[in-house]
Amino acid sequence: MxxxxxxxxxxxxxxxxxxxxxxxxxxxxxxxxxxxxxELPRVVAAVKALLDEHTPDDHGRCPTCRTRWWRRRLPSPCRAYLTTQLCLTVFDDGPSGNREHLRRAS
Ligand SMILES: [Zn+2]
Incomplete structure (x- = not known):
């Protein structure tokens, strides 16, 4: 199977x-x-490869996902792209969140 x-x-x-x-x-x-x-460079490479496939076009549509059943939806980045963005860029100061170094670097 x-x-x-x-x-x-x-x-x-x-x-x-x-x-x-x-x-x-x-x-x-x-x-x-x-x-x-x-390991971090490998994880970053994996995320980049994912984002490359799901980067929104000029109309905000995903080139990979738009051929599927929801293609008539309003233009917006697809869920894969949005989720990746949120996971990586939203700063939460939860129990394991120690991201001061990222704030300083940006
Ligand atoms: Zn997509």
Whole structure:
């Protein structure tokens, strides 16, 4: 059954991401620094690839999603694009939120 292959891939990906988050939040400083240098560029590359596929055109429509059933909707960035944007750029100061360095850098 083909679903098994995809669900396995999905599980692997989610476990990998969970491991990264776990190491980043619980590992010592050296582990966190190693992780940032070795894994962060890969995660950024993955997000960029996703965004490239879903970047809104001049009318605000997603070139990937607009061919599907909701193409008659009002122009707006697709959910994949919006969700990625919100997750990465909204500053929340939750329990794990320590993003002062990002504020200073921007
Ligand atoms: Zn899209």
């Amino acid at each position: 083909s679903g098994t292959v995809f669900s396995h891939l999905d599980k692997c990906l989610r476990e990998h991401l969970a491991t990264l988050v776990h190491l980043a939040s619980t590992g010592d400083d050296e582990t966190a620094a190693d992780l940032a240098r070795s």
